[in-house]
Amino acid sequence: MILDFIYENIEFIYLIFLMIIVGIELISHVPSVLHTPLMSGANAIHGVVLIGAILVLGKAHSDDYFSLVLGFVGVVLGTLNVVGGFVVTDRMLEMFKKKDKGGKA
Amino acid sequence: MRKYFTLENLALGLLIGVGGGYMLNPDETKALPIQELFYLLGSIGFVVGLKMMGKPDTARRGNQIAAIGMIFAVVAALVFGKDGEDLHNVPLILGAIALGTIVGTMMAKKVQMTAMPQMVSLFNGMGGACAALIGLMEFHEMTAAFASVDSEVGQALVAAAMALTGAAAEMQTQLGIIYAGLIIGTVSFAGSMIAYGKLEGKIKDLALPGQQYINLGLLASVVGLAAGHTLGYLDGTFWFYIVLVIAAVYGILFVLPIGGADMPVVISLLNSFTGVAAACGGFLYDNNVMLMGGVLVGSAGTILTVVMCNAMNRSLTNVLLGKVGGASAAASAGNSAGGSIRELQATDVAIMMKYASKVVIVPGYGLAVAQAQHVCHEMELLLESEGVEVKYAIHPVAGRMPGHMNVLLAESSVEYDKLVEMEDINPEFATTDVVLVVGANDVVNPAAKTDPSSPIYGMPILDVENAKQVVVLKRSMKAGYAGIDNDLFYNTKCGMLFGDAKDSLQKLVSEVKSL
Numbered sequence: 001m002i003l004d005f006i007y008e009n010i011e012f013i014y015l016i017f018l019m020i021i022v023g024i025e026l027i028s029h030v031p032s033v034l035h036t037p038l039m040s041g042a043n044a045i046h047g048v049v050l051i052g053a054i055l056v057l058g059k060a061h062s063d064d065y066f067s068l069v070l071g072f073v074g075v076v077l078g079t080l081n082v083v084g085g086f087v088v089t090d091r092m093l094e095m096f097k098k099k100d101k102g103g104k105a
Numbered sequence: 106m107r108k109y110f111t112l113e114n115l116a117l118g119l120l121i122g123v124g125g126g127y128m129l130n131p132d133e134t135k136a137l138p139i140q141e142l143f144y145l146l147g148s149i150g151f152v153v154g155l156k157m158m159g160k161p162d163t164a165r166r167g168n169q170i171a172a173i174g175m176i177f178a179v180v181a182a183l184v185f186g187k188d189g190e191d192l193h194n195v196p197l198i199l200g201a202i203a204l205g206t207i208v209g210t211m212m213a214k215k216v217q218m219t220a221m222p223q224m225v226s227l228f229n230g231m232g233g234a235c236a237a238l239i240g241l242m243e244f245h246e247m248t249a250a251f252a253s254v255d256s257e258v259g260q261a262l263v264a265a266a267m268a269l270t271g272a273a274a275e276m277q278t279q280l281g282i283i284y285a286g287l288i289i290g291t292v293s294f295a296g297s298m299i300a301y302g303k304l305e306g307k308i309k310d311l312a313l314p315g316q317q318y319i320n321l322g323l324l325a326s327v328v329g330l331a332a333g334h335t336l337g338y339l340d341g342t343f344w345f346y347i348v349l350v351i352a353a354v355y356g357i358l359f360v361l362p363i364g365g366a367d368m369p370v371v372i373s374l375l376n377s378f379t380g381v382a383a384a385c386g387g388f389l390y391d392n393n394v395m396l397m398g399g400v401l402v403g404s405a406g407t408i409l410t411v412v413m414c415n416a417m418n419r420s421l422t423n424v425l426l427g428k429v430g431g432a433s434a435a436a437s438a439g440n441s442a443g444g445s446i447r448e449l450q451a452t453d454v455a456i457m458m459k460y461a462s463k464v465v466i467v468p469g470y471g472l473a474v475a476q477a478q479h480v481c482h483e484m485e486l487l488l489e490s491e492g493v494e495v496k497y498a499i500h501p502v503a504g505r506m507p508g509h510m511n512v513l514l515a516e517s518s519v520e521y522d523k524l525v526e527m528e529d530i531n532p533e534f535a536t537t538d539v540v541l542v543v544g545a546n547d548v549v550n551p552a553a554k555t556d557p558s559s560p561i562y563g564m565p566i567l568d569v570e571n572a573k574q575v576v577v578l579k580r581s582m583k584a585g586y587a588g589i590d591n592d593l594f595y596n597t598k599c600g601m602l603f604g605d606a607k608d609s610l611q612k613l614v615s616e617v618k619s620l
Contacts, residue, residue: 001274004274005278009388012388012396015393015396015397015400016384016396016400019396019397019400019401019404020400020403020404021404022152022401022404023155023400023401023402023403023404023405023406023407023408024404024405024408026152026155026156026159026401026405027159027405027408027409027412028408028412029159030159030412031161031526032412032416032501032507032508032526033161033499033507033508033511033524033526034158034159034160034161034164034508035409035412035413035506035507035508036221036222036225036369036506036507036508036509036512037158037164037168037508037512038155038158038159038405038409038508039225039369039372039373039376039406039409039506040221040225041154041155041158041167041168041171042155042376042377042380042401042402042405042406042409043225043228043229043232043376043379043402044168044171044172044175044228045151045154045155045171045175045380045398045401045402046229046232046376046379046380046382046383046398046399046402046403047175047228047232047235047383048147048151048175048178048383048394048395048398048399049232049235049236049239049290049379049382049383049386049395049399050179050235051178051179051182051386051390051392051394051395052235052236052239052383052386052387052389052390052392052395053235053238053239054179054182054183054192054198055182055186055187055192055390055392056239056242056243056246057192057194057197057198057201057242058186058187058192058193058194058195058198059187059190059192059193059246060193060194060242060246061193062193062194064249066242066245067242067245067246068194068197070238070241070242070245071194071197071201071238071242072197072200072201073201073238074234074235074238074239074242075198075201075202075205075235076201076204076205076208077205077231077232077234077235077238078205078231078232078235079201079202079204079205079206079209080205080208080209080212080228080231081209081228081229081231081232081235082175082179082205082209083205083206083209083210083213084209084210084212084213084224084227084228084231085213085225085228086168086171086172086175087209087210087213087214088213088216088221088224088225088228089158089168090165090168090169090172091213091214091218092218092221092512093158093164093165093168094165095512095515095516
């Protein structure tokens with residue numbers, strides 16, 4: 001049964017394995033200065049879970065109020081995660097920009 | 106003109122062109138290929154964006170590229186639906202997205218820079234809740250489909266037919282994934298809310314006796330019940346809701362005993378949890394962009410957690426078992442008979458700094474709380490105009506999380522290259538005339554090097570006692586975030602200037618000016 005599972009999902013397993021390596025590589029050599037924005041940016045990226053909420057709300061029957069209400073809340077929360085995450089990260093990183101004529105200095 | 110042909114604009118043009126073209130002239134055979142292409146572009150955006158976020162110069166653009174990747178992924182889901190089937194309830198979906206966008210933007214724009222860590226925690230919790238809701242709805246649909254078959258005989262027939270075709274095994278796999286997403290999402294949501302409350306100061310640390318065993322028991326029962334139900338040993342839909350409740354309780358108890366200073370590590374860990382929950386959704390829906398984004402954040406977040414722990418020289422287990430919180434009460438009692446302190450006036454400190462050749466400022470969270478970063482920058486410019494060399498010594502965990510202090514100082518337009526990291530500044534203290542510690546405490550506590558019984562023993566610190574003079578700007582003699590006394594204050598080289606960081610700095614600025 002486990003063998004079947006691996007065989008059926010072999011592409012996913014490759015993908016997961018490679019993505020884990022990519023994630024480790026991307027973060028390992030980052031100066032600690034950027035840890036906070038990076039955490040926040042990664043936080044926004046996992047908001048991709050929003051797609052799941054969209055798909056599940058998109059197949060709910062129009063008289064299934066349980067799913068409609070939960071789905072609506074799910075999409076709102078997912079969007080908050082995505083939009084809030086990216087905007088907060090942008091605000092943090094805005095301050096790292098090199099100062100040119102616009103700076104107060 | 107050239108700046109209009111950026112990667113971002115090219116991508117958005119492609120998005121509007123291809124997506125809009127499809128909506129005007131829908132061609133069923135092209136729906137899935139276009140969707141997969143968009144998902145691919147979304148995934149590339151995530152990876153390239155995260156890579157660029159790792160360098161100060163490109164970080165902001167990296168974040169924007171990741172955001173564009175997200176737009177591709179979401180539009181692909183909205184326009185093309187799932188497996189070529191159009192979505193229902195589109196107005197409801199768009200309404201929810203609009204609501205989330207408006208509220209999210211407002212929250213993110215309004216938040217103070219000092220409150221950034223709790224905001225990240227809050228958004229993370231929402232992602233976790235979203236993943237948990239998906240699990241809840243999928244389970245609801247799965248059971249509803251089965252219950253719609255009327256009689257018990259009918260249900261038995263359906264079950265038999267499913268067993269023959271192999272559908273039963275597939276359903277088992279699905280239920281397992283639903284459970285994984287539900288549990289991880291719920292733990293992440295509940296934990297993030299507690300972390301948020303703690304950083305806001307609304308929730309105190311609380312450790313029950315034998316907490317570790319309670320937590321282990323809860324975790325074991327969540328996993329055991331979920332596995333039992335998935336594999337068919339437990340029957341009945343109510344098991345699902347029991348697992349949901351226990352997972353929520355576990356999430357709360359998991360974060361509750363962890364000390365406030367360790368919250369960033371916990372948030373980073375919960376962040377990677379939510380990533381894994383998102384990846385479960387990707388597995389459930391055969392959706393590559395969800396899977397890739399989720400796994401990417403899961404692994405990047407785990408590494409970030411470990412890197413943060415290393416910066417504090419603590420092991421993850423240590424953090425998770427809340428060791429600092431427990432040991433500190435005992436340690437602070439024994440340690441306070443260090444001698445007398447020397448209180449200074451602003452005039453003394455101003456003279457010291459004006460006639461120094463090198464001043465190093467050690468900023469801590471106290472500076473951020475007092476919103477003193479701007480006046481700090483003002484003093485730095487003033488001293489420089491007097492010919493004094495001024496630098497900032499940034500401890501890896503200064504502020505509330507790694508890099509937080511850099512963000513706060515950058516906000517008040519302190520030059521990036523004035524911020525010197527710990528390894529580089531430590532050898533320089535020997536040639537420094539005055540060290541000004543502003544609202545920092547634990548990161549300059551020599552007990553981390555000398556006292557093995559101290560809860561922060563082993564944490565790398567800034568060696569400020571090597572400088573000729575140390576001045577500590579502090580509200581009172583109250584202990585720092587780790588709750589322990591600091592021998593530095595009793596050092597003969599060290600003087601204290603009491604008061605709010607902002608007021609004290611302002612006094613210093615006017616004193617230096619008037620000299």
